[in-house]
Amino acid sequence: MKALYYDAVVIGGGAAGMASALALDAAGFSTAIIEREEQLGGILLQCIHNGFGLHEFAEELTGPEFAERFIEKTKVSRITCYLHTTVLSLRPVGSVHTDDREKELYCVSPQGVLHIRARAVVLAMGCRERNRGNVRIPGSRPAGVYTAGLAQRLVNIEGYIPGKEVVIIGSGDIGLIMARRMSWVGCQVKAVVEILPYPAGLTRNIVQCLHDFAIPLYLSSQITRIFGNDRVEGVAVSPLEKGVLVPDKGFRIDCDTLLFAVGLVPENELSKDAGVELYSATGGPLVDSFLMTNLEGVFACGNVLHVHDLVDWVTEEGRRAGAYAAEWLKGARPLVQIRTKAGTNVRYVNPGKLNPQEDTRVYLRSLIVKNHGVLELRMDNRVIKTIRQGHVQPSEMIQVPIHSKDLEGFTRDSVLEFGLA
Secondary structure, eight states: OEEEEEEEEEEOOSHHHHHHHHHHHHTTOOEEEEOSSSSTTGGGGGOOSSOBOTTTTSSOBOHHHHHHHHHHHHHTSSOEEEOSOEEEEEEEOSOTTOSOOOEEEEEEETTEEEEEEEEEEEEOOOEEEOOHHHHTOOBOOOBOEEEHHHHHHIIIIIOOOOOSEEEEEOOSHHHHHHHHHHHHTTOEEEEEEOSSSSOSSOHHHIIIIIGGGTOOEEOSEEEEEEEOSSBOOEEEEEEEETTEEOGGGOEEEEOSEEEEOOOEEEOOHHHHHHTOOBOTTTSSBOOOTTSBOSSTTEEEOGGGTSOOSOHHHHHHHHHHHHHHHHHHHTTOOOSOOEEEEEOTTEEEEESSEEOTTSOEEEEEEESSOEEEEEEEEEETTEEEEEEEEEEEOTTSOEEEEEOGGGGTTOOTTOEEEEEEO
């Protein structure tokens, strides 16, 4: 068994992982990236559509182009990359009475089992797709049922077309993008079916991926059965009225392929096994103002923390996580932290704690769809700031800059609550 030591280890080589590792390397710390695929880049490598990098690079790039810019930076850094390597376990070692315990990782790699010790670890494993088992649609198990991400990989990387007549469940961004992609390769996309009364994806994707291709979108509708034994032959669609299925108004769509785009879940099996406390609203770790979990020296960023809508925000958060990890390695600790709280019409707020003595950024998601909304920040039952929002919807993450002057008068028991009206 090969034994190795680094100041910091980043688990995951996507946008968040590379940004974190580069920040740690720039601060002078020996850093390793552990990536289970054969190359860095993560999910970006199969996202050949454009729309990436508008905030990060002020230009529009495809996913592979965005990834390549960070891969090239990583190549000329001192970062060590372990590719095709999977972390099996993560454990703090040493005395429980110190906040600077080393972390012990066991990994399986082409070179055999690796035993790695590090002072800091950054979790950047990304997210995974929900599948048919999560939505429990009746029917047999015919061929032709895929998650949208798998179909994207088959078409964009493997060069296979999974079917000819396609129905997509869910109007999340990847489902919308795959509606357009399947149309481009000559398939007939017969419908996108969404259980919510509003689209789940970004407005630009609704326009560019559905309207531009005249693809029907059925809102407040649910697929209630999959027909077919050897291969998908069709699906039954029923509308919902006031949240109740109305089968009598249902109809059948004939198809040979069904793609599931029913949401993403932060990939946190390793985190849970290590003892990381998770935030029920996001499925990701609960973090403080350093983006640090309840395990000292273990940080989290990107889609493993909460599912983002833009890779630019993933990258920005990864860079901050790496910078915070570097500060922590130098001995810095947040002296005072105040809790954040999701208030009226807000699903979650990240991070869970803030340092009131520094400027920072908070991410949150709305529970409502509304034009001309008002975001209200309350601390200790008093309004400290209001921010007008032109449009809010659950699919679009809201970024809120928080300045130290906004939090003047805080106490150790203060709570900063975010509400939408």
